[in-house]
Amino acid sequence: MLYREAGDFKTSYQADSQTFPIAFDRWRYWAVLVIAFCVVPFFVNAYWANAILVPFLIYAIAAIGLNILTGYCGQVSLGTGGFMAVGAYACYKLMTSFPDVSIVIHIILAGGITAAVGAAFGLPSLRIKGFYLAVATLAAQFFLVWMFNKVSWFYNYSASGQINAPERFVAGIAVTGPNTAPWAQYMICLVFLTICALIARNLTRGTIGRSWMAIRDMDIAAEIIGVNPLKAKLTAFAVSSFFIGISGALFFAVYLGAVEVGEAFGIQKSFLVLFMIIIGGLGSLFGSFAGAAFLVLLPVALKVIGVDLLGWPTDLVAHLQLVIVGALIMFFLIKEPHGLAQLWRLAKEKLRLWPFPY
Amino acid sequence: MKMKTLAAMALAGSMTAGTAMADLVIPDLSYRTGPYAAGGTPFSDGYQDYFALLNARDGGIGGESVRVIECETAYNTERGVECYEATKGEGALIYQPLSTGITYQLIPKATADNIPLHTMGYGRTSAANGEVFNWVFNYPANYWDAASVAVNYLLDENGGSLDGKTIALVYHNSAYGKEPIRTLEELSALHGFTLTQLAVDHPGQEQKSQWLQIRRERPDYVLMWGWGVMNQVAVQEAANIGFPMENFIGNWWAGAEHDVTPAGMAANGYKSLNMNPVADYPVLAEIQTLVHEAGNAAGDGSNLGSVLYVRGMYAAMLAAEAIAKAQDIHGVADVTPAMVRDGMEALEITEARMAELGMEGIGPEFAVTCQNHGGAGQGLVQQWNASSGIWEPLTGFISPDAAVIAPLVAEDSAAFAAESGITPGCL
Numbered sequence: 204m205l206y207r208e209a210g211d212f213k214t215s216y217q218a219d220s221q222t223f224p225i226a227f228d229r230w231r232y233w234a235v236l237v238i239a240f241c242v243v244p245f246f247v248n249a250y251w252a253n254a255i256l257v258p259f260l261i262y263a264i265a266a267i268g269l270n271i272l273t274g275y276c277g278q279v280s281l282g283t284g285g286f287m288a289v290g291a292y293a294c295y296k297l298m299t300s301f302p303d304v305s306i307v308i309h310i311i312l313a314g315g316i317t318a319a320v321g322a323a324f325g326l327p328s329l330r331i332k333g334f335y336l337a338v339a340t341l342a343a344q345f346f347l348v349w350m351f352n353k354v355s356w357f358y359n360y361s362a363s364g365q366i367n368a369p370e371r372f373v374a375g376i377a378v379t380g381p382n383t384a385p386w387a388q389y390m391i392c393l394v395f396l397t398i399c400a401l402i403a404r405n406l407t408r409g410t411i412g413r414s415w416m417a418i419r420d421m422d423i424a425a426e427i428i429g430v431n432p433l434k435a436k437l438t439a440f441a442v443s444s445f446f447i448g449i450s451g452a453l454f455f456a457v458y459l460g461a462v463e464v465g466e467a468f469g470i471q472k473s474f475l476v477l478f479m480i481i482i483g484g485l486g487s488l489f490g491s492f493a494g495a496a497f498l499v500l501l502p503v504a505l506k507v508i509g510v511d512l513l514g515w516p517t518d519l520v521a522h523l524q525l526v527i528v529g530a531l532i533m534f535f536l537i538k539e540p541h542g543l544a545q546l547w548r549l550a551k552e553k554l555r556l557w558p559f560p561y
Numbered sequence: 562m563k564m565k566t567l568a569a570m571a572l573a574g575s576m577t578a579g580t581a582m583a584d585l586v587i588p589d590l591s592y593r594t595g596p597y598a599a600g601g602t603p604f605s606d607g608y609q610d611y612f613a614l615l616n617a618r619d620g621g622i623g624g625e626s627v628r629v630i631e632c633e634t635a636y637n638t639e640r641g642v643e644c645y646e647a648t649k650g651e652g653a654l655i656y657q658p659l660s661t662g663i664t665y666q667l668i669p670k671a672t673a674d675n676i677p678l679h680t681m682g683y684g685r686t687s688a689a690n691g692e693v694f695n696w697v698f699n700y701p702a703n704y705w706d707a708a709s710v711a712v713n714y715l716l717d718e719n720g721g722s723l724d725g726k727t728i729a730l731v732y733h734n735s736a737y738g739k740e741p742i743r744t745l746e747e748l749s750a751l752h753g754f755t756l757t758q759l760a761v762d763h764p765g766q767e768q769k770s771q772w773l774q775i776r777r778e779r780p781d782y783v784l785m786w787g788w789g790v791m792n793q794v795a796v797q798e799a800a801n802i803g804f805p806m807e808n809f810i811g812n813w814w815a816g817a818e819h820d821v822t823p824a825g826m827a828a829n830g831y832k833s834l835n836m837n838p839v840a841d842y843p844v845l846a847e848i849q850t851l852v853h854e855a856g857n858a859a860g861d862g863s864n865l866g867s868v869l870y871v872r873g874m875y876a877a878m879l880a881a882e883a884i885a886k887a888q889d890i891h892g893v894a895d896v897t898p899a900m901v902r903d904g905m906e907a908l909e910i911t912e913a914r915m916a917e918l919g920m921e922g923i924g925p926e927f928a929v930t931c932q933n934h935g936g937a938g939q940g941l942v943q944q945w946n947a948s949s950g951i952w953e954p955l956t957g958f959i960s961p962d963a964a965v966i967a968p969l970v971a972e973d974s975a976a977f978a979a980e981s982g983i984t985p986g987c988l
Contacts, residue, residue: 250650253643254647362739362740364739370982381673459638460666460670461669517631521635
């Protein structure tokens with residue numbers, strides 16, 4: 204009854220093509236933003252920030268990035284972990300080389316550097332597709348991790364090969380380093396996620412997004428109707444890597460504070476982000492959020508239920524978690540191959556007709 | 562009805578929180594899953610069993626019962642951070658994460674939160690400089706000590722000279738494995754041996770090419786900085802290429818029973834460092850009767866008395882002694898993390914005290930000071946006897962070369978102090 208188009212008259216082309224055509228959705232969108240920006244920062248504590256909210260926000264940025272490449276442009280990538288590492292190490296080198304420049308600029312530049320690296324590794328996509336491209340990006344993953352381990356310039360020749368984020372401030376408030384307040388950590392990630400999501404939304408519904416989707420749906424047909432595959436594929440790699448680089452920089456500087464490339468950005472990270480977009484929904488921004496939330500929250504929720512409430516041994520819960528996550532992935536792939544985003548779409552369709560379905 | 566249940570749950574929650582405040586809370590960031598579980602499980606069993614023994618025998622420490630909160634990290638830094646944040650609010654007194662990667666995460670966090678961190682034989686070596694790392698302790702020994710102890714042992718074997726020898730270092734390609742390189746480079750320049758570095762990537766199952774290189778180059782000795790499944794694979798690979806086992810020395814994280822048993826008789830003669838010789842300590846019998854037979858064993862109870870079990874128990878003993886010391890200094894039983902830090906900095910472990918605790922000779926004697934958070938740095942060399950299935954100590958405690966390590970610690974900790982804006986000084 205509340206959730207319907209009827210009575211909501213669109214009188215301009217702009218209004219007609221807006222993201223949320225239903226008034227209820229628009230209200231909900233603004234409500235989420237108000238809660239995220241004006242309510243949560245006052246209640247967030249160190250546990251919620253570090254264990255749930257900050258990883259969710261950062262993985263959501265990474266998932267948006269990978270979704271642009273895989274979900275919108277159809278290029279399978281297993282190099283997400285490596286590209287996140289590029290973002291992290293670029294941010295570290297910039298932070299330590301130019302300590303007087305704002306960390307926000309460093310994070311954006313880290314995204315830019317990752318975009319350049321991503322576009323370079325995207326070059327093979329002009330000749331190869333599908334599984335072969337997946338293998339090429341897998342090579343990028345292993346090469347980048349090896350390089351950050353091998354070349355000690357990247358970690359400023361420290362004895363352990365670890366990189367540590369020095370303390371940096373935005374408007375006088377620490378956002379990296381050990382003395383960061385939980386709300387500051389949360390806010391910087393939230394601001395970056397909001398801007399990234401807005402950019403991604405507007406790119407994907409514009410010319411460039413349509414050319415990506417044309418390539419995804421059938422590259423030869425797209426080329427015939429005038430889409431330049433070189434431009435479409437390389438921009439998809441660059442934009443996707445830009446977001447992934449930002450997420451890697453935040454992951455290192457704001458979330459963990461110290462990382463080691465093999466452990467933090469290994470192949471398992473590539474798979475984790477890939478699972479996020481598969482479970483969330485390929486080719487959907489909402490899916491990126493849903494998938495990130497699902498895979499960040501699920502282990503924590505299982506741990507709280509198993510260890511804290513039921514008092515089971517920690518190793519049993521950790522093993523069960525692997526079983527449950529694996530089973531859920533299979534369940535989703537069989538029952539809903541289009542992911543959580545499709546469930547959401549179906550729910551909205553049903554809501555529209557409620558209470559008079561036909 | 563629903564509101565009632567919720568209210569009851571909230572009430573129960575607040576009551577448990579109320580009683581919990583009086584306990585001494587010790588988090589156990591363990592890992593019983595993943596590729597490093599073989600080492601993490603016995604360590605955690607020993608750690609928890611010792612506190613269970615204190616609770617059962619003495620009613621805790623200084624009359625305060627100990628509550629251990631176990632949290633599974635799977636040796637993963639992200640989960641380690643989650644565990645730290647989850648247990649910090651419970652009033653955690655001391656963290657011992659048993660992971661160098663997690664230690665690097667926790668050094669700044671624990672320092673900012675004023676909770677002491679004890680990384681026994683792992684973690685950041687330069688934390689031995691207590692003036693820079695006020696809240697971090699790594700007594701009784703660290704990686705650079707281990708590297709020096711191993712080289713001193715080899716010097717002893719070779720009549721005082723390693724000139725012209727080659728030593729290969731097989732290391733886990735992580736912060737943990739890279740730690741000894743700087744010291745070994747210094748020592749190789751000093752003693753004239755050639756150092757070859759062979760990195761093994763996480764988790765360590767792929768070592769064929771490294772051992773082929775060893776077979777080709779035939780180094781005189783192989784040192785190993787390994788952990789988890791990497792150790793078992795390395796011992797097997799060394800056996801496969803016929804490398805003489807008595808010239809293959811692991812560090813103290815590469816010398817437990819489960820590392821050598823998979824290779825069977827082929828592992829006979831493999832050597833490793835240790836800081837806790839395995840012996841028939843009286844305390845183990847007490848744990849057997851008061852903890853295991855009472856049905857309170859951590860894990861499945863099968864690890865009692867193994868190398869890493871003893872080390873976990875030793876870690877728990879050092880924590881308990883520090884808490885007792887803190888209670889002594891401040892005159893209160895319900896100590897805070899800051900008081901525990903004072904206790905750790907005043908800790909002194911003597912032969913007499915270890916004998917009193919039923920673990921005579923379990924570790925070196927040492928005293929902690931504000932300047933030196935690293936302890937004595939001694940280690941011993943043990944050798945695996947495959948037919949009897951025991952680790953036999955070959956030497957007594959060997960001292961490291963302080964003249965080499967002290968300047969390195971000073972240099973690295975000064976770099977850290979400059980990087981993080983710390984003015985060195987005692988608290």
